Every structure is written in C-alpha cells, then in structure tokens.
Amino acid sequence: MLNSSIQVQGLQKSYKNLHVLKGVDFEVGKGSIFALLGSNGAGKTTIVKILTTLLRQDGGTAAVNGFDVAAKPDYVRQSISLTGQFAAVDEILTGRENLIMIAKLRHLKNPLQVTDDLLNRFGLTDAADRAVATYSGGMHRRLDIAMSLVGSPKIIFLDEPTTGLDPEGRIEVWKLIKELANNGATVFLTTQYLDEAEQLADRIAILHEGRIIANGTLADLKKLFPSTKVKYVEKQPSLEEIFLAIVGKKEEN
Amino acid sequence: METVKNHFFNDMGVMLGRSIRHIFRSMDTIITVTIMPIAIMLLFVYVLGGAIQTGTDSYLNYLLPGILLITIANGIGYVSYRMFMDKQRGIFERFHSMPIAHSAPLWGHVLTSLVSNAISVLVIILVALIMGFRSPAGVLSWLAVAGMLALFTLALTWIAIIPGLTAKTFDGASVIAYPIHLLPFISSAFVPTETMPSGVRAFAENQPVTLILESIRALLYGQPVGNDIWVALAWCFGIMLVAYIFAMRAYKKRV
Numbered sequence: 001m002l003n004s005s006i007q008v009q010g011l012q013k014s015y016k017n018l019h020v021l022k023g024v025d026f027e028v029g030k031g032s033i034f035a036l037l038g039s040n041g042a043g044k045t046t047i048v049k050i051l052t053t054l055l056r057q058d059g060g061t062a063a064v065n066g067f068d069v070a071a072k073p074d075y076v077r078q079s080i081s082l083t084g085q086f087a088a089v090d091e092i093l094t095g096r097e098n099l100i101m102i103a104k105l106r107h108l109k110n111p112l113q114v115t116d117d118l119l120n121r122f123g124l125t126d127a128a129d130r131a132v133a134t135y136s137g138g139m140h141r142r143l144d145i146a147m148s149l150v151g152s153p154k155i156i157f158l159d160e161p162t163t164g165l166d167p168e169g170r171i172e173v174w175k176l177i178k179e180l181a182n183n184g185a186t187v188f189l190t191t192q193y194l195d196e197a198e199q200l201a202d203r204i205a206i207l208h209e210g211r212i213i214a215n216g217t218l219a220d221l222k223k224l225f226p227s228t229k230v231k232y233v234e235k236q237p238s239l240e241e242i243f244l245a246i247v248g249k250k251e252e253n
Numbered sequence: 254m255e256t257v258k259n260h261f262f263n264d265m266g267v268m269l270g271r272s273i274r275h276i277f278r279s280m281d282t283i284i285t286v287t288i289m290p291i292a293i294m295l296l297f298v299y300v301l302g303g304a305i306q307t308g309t310d311s312y313l314n315y316l317l318p319g320i321l322l323i324t325i326a327n328g329i330g331y332v333s334y335r336m337f338m339d340k341q342r343g344i345f346e347r348f349h350s351m352p353i354a355h356s357a358p359l360w361g362h363v364l365t366s367l368v369s370n371a372i373s374v375l376v377i378i379l380v381a382l383i384m385g386f387r388s389p390a391g392v393l394s395w396l397a398v399a400g401m402l403a404l405f406t407l408a409l410t411w412i413a414i415i416p417g418l419t420a421k422t423f424d425g426a427s428v429i430a431y432p433i434h435l436l437p438f439i440s441s442a443f444v445p446t447e448t449m450p451s452g453v454r455a456f457a458e459n460q461p462v463t464l465i466l467e468s469i470r471a472l473l474y475g476q477p478v479g480n481d482i483w484v485a486l487a488w489c490f491g492i493m494l495v496a497y498i499f500a501m502r503a504y505k506k507r508v
Contacts, residue, residue: 052350074352082350088343092275104267105353107260131278147347157350 005030005155005186006051010060013046020046022210023060028203033177033187035201037194042207044190045085048159051188052082065154081148084159084190089132095119095143096128099150106151114150122146122176138169145176155186162196167240168247174199261354268361269368272335276369286328286373291380294320297443298384305444313386317378318469319442321402322462324373326437329409330430332366336417337426340507359414359504366410367403374402394472401472401482404489405465409433411496418503436462461488 006028013021020043028034038044049055051064053073062069065079090098099118103111119125122142127135132143141161148156158177162170177200181187191197197204198218205215214221237245276282294316297305302312309315339345339358348358378386390398413429420426439456440446440463446454457463464485471478 054346054349077350077352080350082347088347090271090344091342092278093271097271097274101267101271102351105264105348105351107263107352 003030004028005032005065006034006188007063008047008051008060009062011047011050011057011062012059013043013050013055013057020210021057024207024210024212026205026212026215028186028188030186031181031184032202033181033189033200035197035204036188036190036207037192037197037204038190038207039192043210044207045159047207048082048084048157048188048190051076052080052157053077054082079153080155080157081150081153082157082159083144083148084157084161085163089140089144089147091133092131094129094131095124095135095139098132098143098147102147102150108151118146118149136169137165138172141165141169141173142176145173149180153185155188156180158187158189160190160192162191162193167243170196171244259354261357261360264353264357265360265364268358269364272361272365273368275335276331276365282328282331285331286324286369287376289327290320290324290373290377293323294377294381294384307445311385311387313381313384314388314474315470316443317381317386318466318473319437319440320377320381321374321469322405322442322466323434323437324377325370325402325406325409326433328366328370328373329413329433330427332362332410332413333417333420333426333429334423335365336362336414337420337423340418341423356504359500362414363407363410366413367406370402370406388473389475390473394475398469398472401465401469401485401489404486404493408489408492408496411493411500414500415496415503418500418507436460441466461485461492464488 004027006026008024008026011021011024012019024043024047026034036044036047046055050057051062051069053069053076056070064076067075067079069076090101093101096115096119099115100111103114108114119128122145124139124143124146127139132140135143145158145161148158161177162173165173174196177187177189181202187200189197189200201218203215203217204221205212207213214224294313297316298313302316305312307315339362345358349355412433416426416429420428439453440460441457442462446457446463449457464481465488468478468482468485470476471481
C-alpha cells in the first residue's frame with residue numbers, strides 16, 4: 001500500500017520455549033504517530049528489533065518504507081532511525097561528538113553544520129562540549145532524539161522514549177515527538193504509559209499475549225467500551241498536576 | 254531511491270576515532286598501557302638488573318623486547334572491556350540499525366587495538382632510547398620487528414574479542430587478560446631460560462612469547478634469526494586464524 005510506512009503480517013518470534021509473538025498484524029500510515037502499548041515483556045521491543053533489522057523473525061512478513069526487513073535490510077536501515085531504552089548514546093564522548101559521529105556514519109556531506117543546527121534546536125548548545133555522562137536524564141534523552149534525527153530519516157522508532165524521565169522531561173519529549181510528526185516523519189512509539197499514547201498517537205495498538213488485541217484511533221478504542229454514563233465526581237488534581245503547578249510557580253519567581 | 258553503497262573504510266575510520274577518544278580520556282588505560290611498562294622497565298634496569306646475568310653487555314638491550322610484548326599484553330584486556338561495554342550498553346544496536354557496513358564496528362576495535370599499541374610501543378622505545386638503549390638494526394630489521402609486534406597484537410586482539418562478545422558479566426569479559434599477562438613472565442623476557450627448572454624451562458622455551466622475543470632480539474642485534482622466526486610467525490598466524498573464526502562467529506550470532 002502506498003500510504004503506509006510499515007506493514008506487518010503474521011509476525012512470529014520465539015526465544016527457545018517462549019513464544020513471544022504469535023502472529024502480529026498492523027499497518028502504520030505515512031506521517032502518523034503510531035503507539036504500540038503493552039505491559040513489560042509483552043514483546044514490544046521484539047517487534048521494534050525486527051522492524052529495525054536487529055532481529056530476524058521466525059515467520060510472517062514485515063516491510064518498512066516498502067522494503068522487506070529480511071530481504072532488504074540495507075534499504076530499511078537507510079529509511080529509519082532507532083532511539084530508546086536499548087540503543088545507547090556514547091557516554092564518554094561529548095554531545096557534539098556523538099552527533100558528528102552519527103552524521104559521519106550516515107555519510108552526510110556537512111556533519112558539522114547538521115550538528116550545530118540540531119544542538120541549537122534541542123537546546124544543547126551550552127552542554128555540547130561536555131561528556132554525555134554529566135548530562136541530566138532529560139538532556140540525555142533530548143540528545144538521543146536529536147541523534148535519531150540526523151540525516152532526516154523517514155521513519156523514527158522510539159522505544160519507550162520517556163521511561164525514567166521526570167514529568168517535565170516527559171512533557172518536553174512529548175512536544176518533540178509531535179514536532180517530528182508535523183515535519184512529515186512517521187513515528188513508531190512503544191510505551192507502557194497509557195496517557196503517553198493518549199497524548200501523542202494517531203493510532204494505538206495494544207499488544208497482549210503475542211497478538212494485537214485492539215487497534216484504532218483513541219475514539220475507536222473508546223467505542224469498544226459501553227457508552228459513556230454521566231457521573232458527577234469531585235475533580236481532584238492529580239499529583240502530576242500539583243507538581244507541575246508548584247514547579248511552574250517556582251520558576252516564575 | 255539511491256542505492257546502498259558500502260562505506261566500510263569511512264565507517265571503520267569513524268569507529269577508530271571514537272575508540273581512540275575513549276582511550277585518551279581514560280587515565281586508567283593510559284597508566285596500564287604506558288606508565289606501568291615504563292615503571293617495570295625502570296625497576297628491572299635500575300633495581301634488579303644489576304644482579305641479572307644475561308650474557309649481554311647492556312641489560313636494557315636484553316630487556317626491551319620483553320617490555321614491548323608486556324606492553325601489548327597489558328593493553329589487551331581493554332579490547333575485551335571496550336567490546337563488552339559496547340555490546341552491553343547498546344551502542345552496537347544503534348550502529349546496526351544504521352546504514353553502515355555491518356562489520357565496521359568490530360574492525361574498528363581491531364584497528365584501535367593496533368593503533369593504540371603502536372603509540373604505546375613508540376613511547377616506550379623513546380623512553381628506552383633516553384635510558385641508553387642502542388640497536389645496530391637497519392630499516393628492514395626494524396620493519397620486521399614492527400611486523401612481528403603488529404602480528405602479536407592482532408593475535409591477542411582477536412583472542413580478547415571473544416570474551417568481550419560472549420561474556421555475560423564484566424568480570425567474565427576481563428578474565429582473559431590474566432593468563433595473557435602471565436605468559437611474558439614465564440619466558441626469556443627478563444632472564445635467560447637456562448637457570449629455570451627443567452619443566453618450567455621446557456615450557457618457557459617453547460611457548461610463543463619466547464619464540465617471538467628471541468626473533469625480535471635477533472633482528473634488533475643483527476644476529477641470524479634462524480628457524481625461530483618461522484615458528485613464531487606460524488604461532489601468531491595460527492592463533493589469529495582460530496581466534497578470528499570464533500570471534501566472527503560470536504559477532505554474527507550476538508550482534
């Protein structure tokens with residue numbers, strides 16, 4: 001299909017006796033944000049690894065940007081970038097050196113210019129020449145996402161991009177992800193936070209016991225439940241709202 | 254759609270630049286691969302050397318080839334360490350999801366090992382020259398010495414890559430360094446083998462480090478190298494080939 005960036009059909013994968021994926025099907029539209037939801041160990045990372053050519057599937061097919069991941073991995077790798085819990089940033093190098101390294105590995109003509117632009121855009125210019133080991137969690141993740149934008153790949157895989165971040169860091173990353181999609185990239189996101197999928201995704205798929213058990217827009221998924229009943233409840237602020245309100249006030253002062 | 258070009262040498266060069274930065278930013282590595290060998294050289298020449306009978310006029314001239322091999326052996330644990338860290342931290346995962354030559358990260362580590370050992374060896378030879386080391390060897394002999402040292406480095410590097418890729422813990426990855434550190438001590442590096450008890454002597458005279466040492470000594474002092482050099486080369490190539498096969502297999506399977 002011309003309008004889809006990722007097509008997955010009947011995907012299967014086992015590790016020894018553990019049958020992780022038992023026939024997974026889904027499609028991701030061009031330029032959309034797709035969120036794959038599932039609990040720990042549901043197989044989200046396995047799907048990401050197969051789609052990014054790091055792992056071979058046992059059965060089924062997967063195509064990314066129109067290229068079969070098993071038959072044409074080189075073409076797939078040219079179309080994608082991967083960021084997240086297992087694809088690391090070099091801690092010993094500085095932020096700038098990390099970006100230059102990736103730009104050189106993507107064989108860009110002007111690695112220094114690309115690096116300067118990204119440092120600027122991600123608010124890392126001041127920290128650019130410090131070793132990444134000294135970065136805060138939020139800065140680290142910003143650099144990570146900046147690295148995945150080097151060379152403007154068409155499809156961006158973000159594996160649990162906000163795990164381990166504080167609430168402010170999370171909101172910052174959410175903003176970045178929305179910007180990516182606005183610029184035309186397709187974003188494939190895995191998360192275990194429901195609010196994250198709700199905030200960001202155009203389509204949400206739920207992976208459970210090796211299969212996709214629900215797939216659709218947020219409105220579609222809401223329809224799966226009994227129609228809304230009107231209830232009067234006292235609206236209590238969530239701890240997150242309280243935290244952000246207090247921190248916001250502090251910064252104003 | 255542009256075709257996928259192979260940029261193997263460019264990619265390997267980027268990997269080399271990265272690992273060399275790691276080395277120059279690690280005080281621990283610099284101390285182990287240059288300061289320690291220099292300290293051992295000073296210790297043996299100025300403290301113990303006076304009591305050691307080697308049958309040569311300068312103990313430093315006798316000692317230097319052994320110090321060079323010890324330098325290389327000392328550095329080899331860091332190959333496993335860097336390999337293990339890249340695998341563990343997920344740097345390999347990022348590289349392999351990118352359009353680069355698949356084996357470039359591995360060869361980057363091999364090249365790093367060669368370059369960093371070459372730097373250490375040069376520094377130590379400079380220090381030895383200041384201490385009074387002299388050799389009548391010509392350019393060709395020096396080139397042959399460089400070749401032997403490079404081959405020794407490569408053989409040890411490929412051995413070190415295997416635990417770096419296969420170990421489950423950091424301790425497991427670095428354990429290979431210990432037997433390798435020990436080998437130069439049970440050789441003719443510090444003292445001639447004649448005074449050793451027969452069992453130890455038989456081991457010392459026939460293990461590859463002694464054969465490589467004796468060949469380098471012969472080359473440096475303009476003596477005939479004899480058959481030792483061929484046996485030494487055969488050892489290096491043999492070890493390298495076997496280790497290479499296992500390392501490549503581990504790389505393809507795990508990375």
